[in-house]
Amino acid sequence: xxxVVNAGCEGNQSMxxxxxxxxxxxxxxxxxxxxxxxAVYVAVLVALGWALVRRRRPDDDQPATTSRLTLxxxxxxAVTAATLVTLTISSEAVGRSLTSPTGPGAITADVIGxxxxxxxxxxxVSPQDFVTSPNELHIPxxxxxxxxxxxxxxxxxFWVPNLQGKRDLIPGQVTSVWIQADKPGVYRGQCAEFxxxxxxxxxxxxxxxxMDAFLVWIRNQRQPAVEPATxxxxxxxxxxxxxxxxxCHTIRGTxxxxxxxxxxxxxxxxxxxxxxxxxxxxxxxxxxVSNPQQVKPGIRMPASPLSRDDLELVITYLRSLx
Amino acid sequence: MEHAFSREGVPIERVEPYPDExxxxxxxxxxxxxxxxxxxxxxxxxxxDHRTIGKRYIVTAFAFxxxxxxxxxxxxxxxxxxxxxxxxxxxxxxxFTMHGTVMMFLFxxxxxxxxxxxxxxxxxxxxxxxxxxxxxxxxxxxxFGGIMVVVALLLNSGPDAGWFAYVPxxxxxxxxxxxxxxxxQLITFTEVAALAVAVEIVATVFKMRAPGMSLNRIPLFVxxxxxxxxxxxxxxxxxxxxxxxxxxxxxxxxxxxxPAEGGDTLLWQHLFWFFGHPEVYIIFVPALGIVSSIVxxxxxxxxxxxxxxxxxxxxTGFIGFGLWVHHMFATGLPQLGLxxxxxxxxxxxxxxxxxxxCWIASIWRGRPRLQxxxxxxxxxxxxxxxxxxxGVTLAAVPFxxxxxxxxxxxxxxxxxxxxxAVFPLIGGIYFWFPKMTGRMMxxxxxxxxxxxxxxxxxxxxxxxxxxxxxxxxxxxYTYPAEMGWGTLNLVSTAGALLLLAGGALFVFNAxxxxxxxxxxxxxxxxxxxxxxxTNSPPPVYxxxxxxxxxxxxxxxxxxxxxxVVTGIRTDCREVLITDVMDAAPVHAYELPNPSIWPFLxxxxxxxxxxxxxxxxxxxxxxIVPLAITLTGWFWPKRPTRDLPTREAASPKxxxxxx
Numbered sequence: 001x002x003x004v005v006n007a008g009c010e011g012n013q014s015m016x017x018x019x020x021x022x023x024x025x026x027x028x029x030x031x032x033x034x035x036x037x038x039a040v041y042v043a044v045l046v047a048l049g050w051a052l053v054r055r056r057r058p059d060d061d062q063p064a065t066t067s068r069l070t071l072x073x074x075x076x077x078a079v080t081a082a083t084l085v086t087l088t089i090s091s092e093a094v095g096r097s098l099t100s101p102t103g104p105g106a107i108t109a110d111v112i113g114x115x116x117x118x119x120x121x122x123x124x125v126s127p128q129d130f131v132t133s134p135n136e137l138h139i140p141x142x143x144x145x146x147x148x149x150x151x152x153x154x155x156x157x158f159w160v161p162n163l164q165g166k167r168d169l170i171p172g173q174v175t176s177v178w179i180q181a182d183k184p185g186v187y188r189g190q191c192a193e194f195x196x197x198x199x200x201x202x203x204x205x206x207x208x209x210x211m212d213a214f215l216v217w218i219r220n221q222r223q224p225a226v227e228p229a230t231x232x233x234x235x236x237x238x239x240x241x242x243x244x245x246x247x248c249h250t251i252r253g254t255x256x257x258x259x260x261x262x263x264x265x266x267x268x269x270x271x272x273x274x275x276x277x278x279x280x281x282x283x284x285x286x287x288x289v290s291n292p293q294q295v296k297p298g299i300r301m302p303a304s305p306l307s308r309d310d311l312e313l314v315i316t317y318l319r320s321l322x
Numbered sequence: 323m324e325h326a327f328s329r330e331g332v333p334i335e336r337v338e339p340y341p342d343e344x345x346x347x348x349x350x351x352x353x354x355x356x357x358x359x360x361x362x363x364x365x366x367x368x369x370x371d372h373r374t375i376g377k378r379y380i381v382t383a384f385a386f387x388x389x390x391x392x393x394x395x396x397x398x399x400x401x402x403x404x405x406x407x408x409x410x411x412x413x414x415x416x417x418f419t420m421h422g423t424v425m426m427f428l429f430x431x432x433x434x435x436x437x438x439x440x441x442x443x444x445x446x447x448x449x450x451x452x453x454x455x456x457x458x459x460x461x462x463x464x465x466f467g468g469i470m471v472v473v474a475l476l477l478n479s480g481p482d483a484g485w486f487a488y489v490p491x492x493x494x495x496x497x498x499x500x501x502x503x504x505x506x507q508l509i510t511f512t513e514v515a516a517l518a519v520a521v522e523i524v525a526t527v528f529k530m531r532a533p534g535m536s537l538n539r540i541p542l543f544v545x546x547x548x549x550x551x552x553x554x555x556x557x558x559x560x561x562x563x564x565x566x567x568x569x570x571x572x573x574x575x576x577x578x579x580x581p582a583e584g585g586d587t588l589l590w591q592h593l594f595w596f597f598g599h600p601e602v603y604i605i606f607v608p609a610l611g612i613v614s615s616i617v618x619x620x621x622x623x624x625x626x627x628x629x630x631x632x633x634x635x636x637x638t639g640f641i642g643f644g645l646w647v648h649h650m651f652a653t654g655l656p657q658l659g660l661x662x663x664x665x666x667x668x669x670x671x672x673x674x675x676x677x678x679x680c681w682i683a684s685i686w687r688g689r690p691r692l693q694x695x696x697x698x699x700x701x702x703x704x705x706x707x708x709x710x711x712x713g714v715t716l717a718a719v720p721f722x723x724x725x726x727x728x729x730x731x732x733x734x735x736x737x738x739x740x741x742x743a744v745f746p747l748i749g750g751i752y753f754w755f756p757k758m759t760g761r762m763m764x765x766x767x768x769x770x771x772x773x774x775x776x777x778x779x780x781x782x783x784x785x786x787x788x789x790x791x792x793x794x795x796x797x798x799y800t801y802p803a804e805m806g807w808g809t810l811n812l813v814s815t816a817g818a819l820l821l822l823a824g825g826a827l828f829v830f831n832a833x834x835x836x837x838x839x840x841x842x843x844x845x846x847x848x849x850x851x852x853x854x855x856t857n858s859p860p861p862v863y864x865x866x867x868x869x870x871x872x873x874x875x876x877x878x879x880x881x882x883x884x885x886v887v888t889g890i891r892t893d894c895r896e897v898l899i900t901d902v903m904d905a906a907p908v909h910a911y912e913l914p915n916p917s918i919w920p921f922l923x924x925x926x927x928x929x930x931x932x933x934x935x936x937x938x939x940x941x942x943x944x945i946v947p948l949a950i951t952l953t954g955w956f957w958p959k960r961p962t963r964d965l966p967t968r969e970a971a972s973p974k975x976x977x978x979x980x
Contacts, residue, residue: 013793013805015724026720033721037711044678044707048700051686060687069626069687073679080675084668084714091718092661098720099657115496154491155587157652157727161793165723166652170588171490172581175654192652192727192795194484196491197411200798277802298411 013161013188019208020163020180022098029094036083098165101144101178109137111149113156113169113191116198116299117262117275122218131221134262135204135275137189139181140214146178154196160189160206168193181208188276197298203276224253225265225321236317239310248301251321261301268322286315346866352892353863357449360916367462367921370454370914371862375461376440377758380751382461383433386468388825390424393417395822398782402815404803414799415482416501420475422485423505426601427512428468430743431554434608435519437750438547440758442523444853444860445541447532447869447876449897450913452525453518455920455955460518462924467511470932474504481505484797486598487568489579489590494572503572503935509565510931513558520554523547530897531905532852533887534871539905541851541876542618542625545632546611549639550604556643557600564593574938588653595646602738603642607635609743610677612750613699617681618850619753620696621688624875627680634673634680641670651722660719667717674710678703694768695847698749701776702741709737712787727797730790736783748775748828755835756842760858763835771831774824781817785810850875855884868898871905914959923951 016031018024059065110121120138122131139145149158151169159166160179167177181187191202209217228234240246241255248261256264270280274296278284288295290311291303304311360368369375396417400409409417443451451457474480481501483492492502527548531540540548567578568590577583579590614625625631644666651660681703690696712734716722725731748771755763794807801807845854854877856865867886873879887907890896895913900906926947933940 014791015793016791023724026724029718030715030721030724033715033718037708037715041708041711044682045704047682048685048703051682052690052700054686056687056689065687066626069683073627073630073676073683076679077672077676080672084671087714087718088661088665088668091664091720092657094718094720095657095660098723154496155488159795161724165720166726167723168653170653172587173654190793190795194488194491194727194797196483196496197415199795200411200800 013190015161017162019185019187020182022164022179023162025094025097026165029090032090033087036087040083101146101180106144106146106178107140108146108148109139111137111147111158111169113149113151113153113158113195115153115196116191116202116296118158118191118202118204119262120204122221129222131218132263133221133266134270135272136270137204137206138214138217139179139206139208140211141181141184141208143211144178144180146176149175149177155193156191156195156202157193158189159192160187162187163206166192179206181206184209184213186271190276198296201275201277201296203272205271205276207271220269220322221266225251227253228317228320230316230320232313233317233320236313236315236320239306239314240317243304243306243314244302245304245314264318264321266321268319282315282319285318286311289315289318349866349892350861353866354861356892356895357863358916359862364918365916368458368916368918370450370458370916370920372439372443372451372454372457373758373860373862373864375457376436379432379436379439379461379464382465382468383429383436384829386424386428387433388829389472390421390429391822391825393421393424395818397421398815398818400799401801401811403812404801404805404808406800409799411799412482415797416475416478416480418797419481419484419505420471423471423481423508424468425739426485426605427508428464428471430605430739431512431516431601432464433747434550434605434743435516435523435554437608437612437747437754438523438550439519441754441853442526442544442547443530444757444856444864445544445851446527446530446535447852447865447871448526448530449864449868449895451522452530453522455914455917456518457522458917459920459924459927459955460515460522462921463511463518463927464515466924466928467508467515467931470511470928471504471508474501479504481508486594487565487590488594489568489571489587492568493579494575497572500935503569506565506569506572507931507935509561511928513562514927516554517558520551520558523551524555527551528902529899529908531900532869532871533898533900533905533907535876535900535905537903538629539871539874539876541611542614542628542631542635543608543611543851545635546607546614549635550607553600553604553607553639553642557597557604560593561597564590564597567593569934573934588650591650591653592646595649596643598649599646600642602735603638605739605743607638609702609746610635610638612746612753613681613702614677615849615851616695616699616746616749616753617684618875619847620691620693620699621684622691622848623684623688624850624878625680626683626687627676628874630676631680634676637673638670641666641673645670648717648722651719652726657719664717664719668714671710671714678707694763694765694772695749695753697769697772698745698752701772702745702749705737705741705745705776705779709734709741713738725790727795728790729786729794729796732796733783733786733790736779736786740779740783745775751828751832753847754853755832756846757853757858757860759836759839760842761835761839762842762846763839764831767827767831767834771824771827774820774827778817778820778822778824782814782821783817785814785817789814845877848877850877852876855880917955919951919955923948923955926951 016027018027112119118135120133149167149169151171156169157166158169158177163179163181164177167175185208187206189204189206191199195202228237246256246258248258250257250259250263252265272278273280273285273288277296278288289304292299292301293303306314359371359374396409400406400414439451439457479499479501481504483497483502487502487505490496527544570576571578577585579585579587581587614631618625645663647655647663648667716734752763752768789807789810792807794801842858844858852869855869867888868890870885870887872881887898890898890910895915896910897913899908899911901908926944930940930944
């Protein structure tokens with residue numbers, strides 16, 4: 001059984017592949033729980049097996065045997081109770097260490113859940129420096145990041161198993177959770193509370209990078225969209241602005257300013273399309289914009305009415321928004 | 323007409339020797355005439371007999387079990403491969419919602435209550451449940467509720483917000499249409515039915531036990547049903563309140579759950595889980611009673627530690643109400659508060675542990691016969707203990723925050739519900755089938771059935787623990803191939819097909835045995851409790867004479883010839899009412915005859931519930947017909963008859979007990 005359990009440690013969304021202090025202490029505690037469970041399970045099954053195969057003796061119904069059995073049961077109950085008390089106390093201890101961050105200086109970000117995508121906002125410098133990053137949370141390595149979580153519609157749950165346990169996003173409330181990554185990497189997260197049609201495809205990535213790389217990223221994100229550099233891109237932008245795209249999306253520096261769907265100011269720089277559903281390649285972006293209902297049936301974004309050639313131009317423009 | 327009552331004015335006495343053959347035959351004829359089961363179409367709807375209603379309940383519940391099992395198989399087929407397109411997300415969401423809803427509300431709770439309806443009167447030695455017409459009403463309300471939600475699913479209006487229907491997802495803004503309303507009304511249907519059965523069981527156990535069956539002699543199964551009934555009475559009102567608030571939010575625009583108008587989304591979760599966690603024990607506690615019945619019979623020893631067992635059941639009933647927040651650990655409640663619920667969730671494993679230890683001690687001391695029912699009990703221990711242990715791990719907040727809402731939880735509760743309740747239930751069906759039908763189930767098929775289910779179960783659900791560790795969330799209709807969850811999901815699906823085959827074999831064995839099985843003796847297993855003292859299947863009046871109980875194991879402590887109660891009228895449906903503590907006779911009480919009114923009342927109630935999915939006017943419109951049917955139902959007819967005072971009756975009884 002241990003071998004089978006061990007097999008569970010691999011994989012990019014495994015709780016037993018911790019990459020930060022919070023997930024690491026949970027994983028350690030998890031191994032303790034699993035170890036105790038296996039020991040108790042084996043003990044109970046051995047006792048049951050022995051009870052089944054033992055040879056009956058004539059004194060089995062004697063009062064002396066009864067009191068021995070009672071004593072055995074009482075001892076087993078006492079051991080159970082002691083184990084449970086120990087577990088409760090250690091659960092409380094580990095739990096406390098998870099509620100508030102320890103260690104060097106924290107930065108904060110907001111997590112906002114939408115059906116069925118994520119929005120991460122950085123607002124701690126000044127209003128002009130406001131950054132919103134759909135479906136991609138960038139954090140500096142080795143730093144506490146405190147996340148204030150809220151929801152715009154139904155309940156979602158923020159979860160990056162490699163870094164931390166879950167925290168629900170509850171409409172009308174602000175909940176908080178902190179994460180920290182030990183080393184640079186990309187960690188996958190996924191909504192963990194059933195939130196309707198596309199709960200299955202409401203994923204995101206956490207990009208942990210060294211502090212200077214993080215600062216470069218955030219400085220870039222603060223910039224408005226780059227101006228088109230080629231004629232194709234310019235034509236693509238015109239088509240975008242004339243199409244229904246603008247009723248939902250924002251591209252800062254242009255007239256598109258609706259906040260219904262994810263902001264697209266730097267869409268070309270992002271790793272995925274469709275909230276962690278597809279890698280952000282040209283083909284996938286094209287597939288997504290032309291008919292998102294095929295990739296993620298039931299979402300709010302309709303299929304694009306653009307012709308094949310126009311779509312190509314729009315995609316070219318979007319890919320240039322880095 | 324014999325009015326043995328008139329004999330010296332004292333109705334209770336020991337008859338020794340038994341009445342002669344001719345008297346017995348006459349008594350049988352009179353009782354059969356009085357306790358008749360009505361025939362014909364109207365008769366079918368008028369039955370008030372607990373065995374008939376109990377069997378209908380069991381068969382209906384198993385039909386829903388098969389239905390929800392097929393839904394589960396569809397889900398497993400969809401998840402067998404990454405990015406599978408067998409079901410679209412809309413279908414998948416309806417199917418997983420219906421799987422959970424049907425299993426919990428239309429199978430698990432009703433089937434356990436159904437066993438109680440059938441067995442409790444037989445085990446406590448009386449002729450029917452305390453409120454027979456309420457029993458009939460309960461069955462039809464349950465049946466109509468189930469039909470409503472299945473029809474809704476087939477019309478593509480199946481609930482799709484999960485069996486827990488969290489707001490705001492299930493609320494007016496995010497679930498347009500009528501899907502969530504059908505869900506909310508299904509809750510109302512099943513809760514009304516469940517509450518009706520619960521009060522019957524409490525009244526039957528408290529007031530209708532055979533003389534001599536004092537509190538400390540009640541069979542463990544009956545204790546389990548009694549505690550379950552109390553849990554139903556305290557838990558169900560919370561969810562009925564919750565689902566009614568939901569319906570009002572959706573139907574007339576109240577804002578109980580709307581934070582924008584001062585409502586609260588978490589209120590729903592508290593109301594739902596205040597019911598939802600005890601619900602687990604409402605399903606599981608009767609199963610503990612089944613296990614005790616089977617272990618006692620198949621080791622031919624009374625269960626070791628009766629008092630500890632009863633106290634453990636009572637403790638489970640109480641502590642079960644203190645756990646609900648462990649479903650809400652991720653909502654951001656304060657850490658110290660959570661620790662209270664961690665402690666409570668850990669503590670509840672102590673009573674379960676005590677029972678496991680006592681069963682092992684009973685097996686240790688007895689001479690276990692490994693026939694099918696006992697195999698299912700052993701399978702139960704092997705599966706349930708693992709589920710209990712994973713439950714302990716879930717009680718620890720930090721660990722729960724990682725595995726909450728993953729397949730680890732799916733594995734856990736299938737281990738405790740399928741392993742902890744369905745395995746004993748199927749064992750119990752093998753055990754009581756001869757009593758219910760007068761025929762034995764095939765033992766050879768039974769053994770194959772057990773191994774199919776046991777292996778199928780573990781192959782299906784064990785890999786889910788690992789999937790949970792690997793981060794696979796629940797309630798997703800598909801997953802990307804690169805997550806690496808494909809292999810274990812495929813294994814799990816293969817196991818599910820084995821389980822399905824096991825279920826089919828069970829149904830086949832039951833149907834075949836019902837038609838062609840070998841005839842069962844009255845007491846084929848040499849059982850411990852009173853149901854084995856009567857015929858298989860029992861006559862309409864259950865017992866020729868109300869028995870007098872002489873010890874904790876009613877059948878094994880019986881003197882020969884056994885003392886019985888006489889003086890109960892045979893020309894009307896009279897039963898003996900005894901007191902709560904000692905089961906000393908208090909008075910005789912006439913139960914009602916068959917009647918069509920409870921059925922008509924159930925029809926009106928159901929029309930009202932379904933109507934209120936669409937319009938609030940259903941309530942004022944339904945009031946008049948409801949009043950008419952209730953008036954018909956309760957039209958007075960029954961005089962009760964006081965027995966001579968308890969003091970006068972009791973010495974006679976004590977004498978009878980020797």
